[in-house]
Each structure stands twice: as structure tokens, then as C-alpha cells.
Amino acid sequence: MTTSKTPSERRTHLVRLAGDLFAEQGFRATTVRQIADAAGILSGSLYHHFDSKESIGDEILSAFLEDVLAGYRAAVAESDDPRAAIERIVRSSTATLDRHRAALTMLQRDWNYFSGQPRFAYLRTAMKEIEQTWIDLLERGRETGVFRADLDARLTYRLLRDILWLPTSWASSKSWTTDQIVDGLLRLLFDGIKSA
Amino acid sequence: MTTSKTPSERRTHLVRLAGDLFAEQGFRATTVRQIADAAGILSGSLYHHFDSKESIGDEILSAFLEDVLAGYRAAVAESDDPRAAIERIVRSSTATLDRHRAALTMLQRDWNYFSGQPRFAYLRTAMKEIEQTWIDLLERGRETGVFRADLDARLTYRLLRDILWLPTSWASSKSWTTDQIVDGLLRLLFDGIKSA
């Protein structure tokens, strides 16, 4: 019953509590007092562990992007053809997004807020790498005849990336398992993309 | 150069100015002072035209939902088969969403805020009608063999509705015309849905 009393692991616990709130309400819509309430302390006491609310967001966002970029790089490196790479990306992304629900909600709802600040410049950098990966794969697949010749890589990328990020925000609605969603997604995806 | 001085049409102008800001930033993230600045007046003067910030949001949201529901009803009533109805819905929706960018951003970013208030109960009602329309069409299409037999109507609806609402939030990025987007969308859609 007694909770762990690890020294600076309590900080991690606070980040997770904050993340739960961010995932439900977004970053700006969540107040430090709500976070403190969830932890059972006063809002001012949060600043013993973090120097600002933004630092909490920073920790969540950067961890997420490292994770997702690692997945993308592995998918590209360890796949032979574009179609296999895309399937790998979709499957790894779905798992990653599930572990970082808070980060995704923050990117969707508070992108304007974060992307403007120099501190979060790495957001734009990471998004550019993601975009470039998709476009490379789609164009490579088009050139080798795996995908339709009239495919607009940039338009398709925007659709796919956002589509991939949609189901995560459906909360834990329990209606479908992650596997169900990703299978339905892949089905909707490839049967519309491949040439034959 | 002199602007129109119509009596209570100035109110409509204010709603549009507010809508532009809501479309960019969302409802909660937009302040009444920003709206007033855009109109060239002081924030307090807004309350000569509206009794609250929420009233402005109400006007925008209810107008949008009336418009979109009318489109759905017409599409269903004037189409013979489910596939034609869906195509009509997609095309009419795209046009409607383009006219109501602000409402869509508000629903996406501030859904939690609005859906909790009794005043905006009509939001849930309208969403339910939209959902039922989609599910009826998808299941009817599945029964008549137009769509795959293993189609999960509810899951497909959630995907499609959100996908349909995505491109509107891509701001006026000018990269693609509305027609380009809707064609790409329909292509991605039917080639993944139809049985053959």
C-alpha cells in the first residue's frame, strides 16, 4: 500500500500525472493547480521539481519525438521496399502513439503555442524529418511502380500523417483494440494506394 | 473606402472577424480583446452587440451545424444508392466546411469546453444525427454488396468523419485547391471501401 519513495523518481510520477491531464484537455487548458491536485500537493510545490509548466511539456514532447523518430529510422533502415517500410511505420507509430497520448494531444491542440517558441524549435525539425521520410517513401514507391503514378506525394503524406494520428485521440473508448484500428487503417490505406 | 454602415449588419461583421480568430487559434485561446482589436474598438464595446463571448461562439456553431445537417439530409434524400449518397456527402461537406472553418476548429480544439455546457447540448444532438447517417449508409451499402462484407461500420465512420474534417484545418495553405483535396480523398476512400 505504501507508495515508492524513490528520490527523483517522484518527478517522473508527476510528469505522468500531468501527461494524463494534458492528454484529456491539452496543455494550455490544463492548469498547474489541476496537476498539483492530482498529485495531492499545492500548486506552488510543483516548482520544487520543475522550473516551469513548460518544462513539463518539454519533457513529454521531446521524449515522444525521440521515440517516434527512432521508429521511423528503424523502419526505413530495416525494410527493403517502400511498401514494407510504410507498413512498418504505421505499425510502430501506432504503438508509439499509444504510449505518448499526451504528446499527441499537445501537438494537435497546442501546436500554435509551442511551435512559436524558440525553446520548442526541435518540434519543427522533427516534423520535417517525418515529412521527408514519408515523401521519400511515397515517391520511391511511385517510381518503382508499387504505387499509383498519379499519386501526389505531398498531399498523400499530409492525409496519411494526420489520419495516423487520429485514433489516438479517441481516448480509451475501449470500442476497438489498437490492432483492430491499425488493421482497418492499413486496409483503407494500401487498397487505395497500390497500383494494381 | 468607407465601410457599410448597415444597422445590425455590423454585428454580422463582428461575428466574422471573431470567426477568423477562432479558426486560427480556437475559441478559448482567443480573447475578447483580440476580437475587439480586429474590429478597431475596445473590448468592452463588444458587449453592446453580444451579451457574452459564448454567444458569438454559439452563433458560429449553430449556423454551421444547420448548414452541414441540411447537406447530409439532402444527400440522403436525393441519392439512390449508398455509394452515391456518400460521395454527395463528401462533396457537400467539403464545401460546407470551407465556409465554416471557424466552427470546425472550435469543435476540434474546444469540444470538451462546449460539449459540457447545457447551452451547447445541440452539439451532441447534431453529432449523433451525423453518426447515424453515416452508419446507416455504410451498413446499407454492406448489405447490398457495394461495400466489403467485413466492414466495421462504426470504426469506418469514425475514421471517415475525422478524415473529412482534417484538410479544413490545413489553413489556407494554398498548396492544394479544395477540388484536389476532395478528389484525393474520394480516391483514397472508395478504392478502399468497395468490394470489387
Next chain:
DNA sequence: GGGCGCCGACCGAACGCTTGCTTGGTACAC
């Protein structure tokens, strides 16, 4: 092994600022 000093974790109370909204007044129109 009993007292000492320190330190992390937290409280209580406030700070400065922004939020949506109110109030009292004024200038101009018809």
C-alpha cells in the same frame, strides 16, 4: 547513542498579469 546540522519535500500566502465582463458616461444620429 544522543544531539546537531542539513536537505529534500512541501505548505501558506502572496505576487503580477490576463481573463471575461460591468458600469457610467459621451458624441452623434434622427
Next chain:
DNA sequence: GTGTACCAAGCAAGCGTTCGGTCGGCGCCC
């Protein structure tokens, strides 16, 4: 001289953040 459209000023509430102080527990010294 009544009404519309606005200004100037300000309110209470809420925001993120700061700061002095408290308290229990650990190491250390004699």
C-alpha cells in the same frame, strides 16, 4: 430627446510563478 455605438475605467476571478517558512528523516560527530 430618445437610441445607437462607442470609450474610459475598473471589477473579480483565475492564471503561472515566487518566496519565506515548516517538518521529518538521514548522516555525522563526540
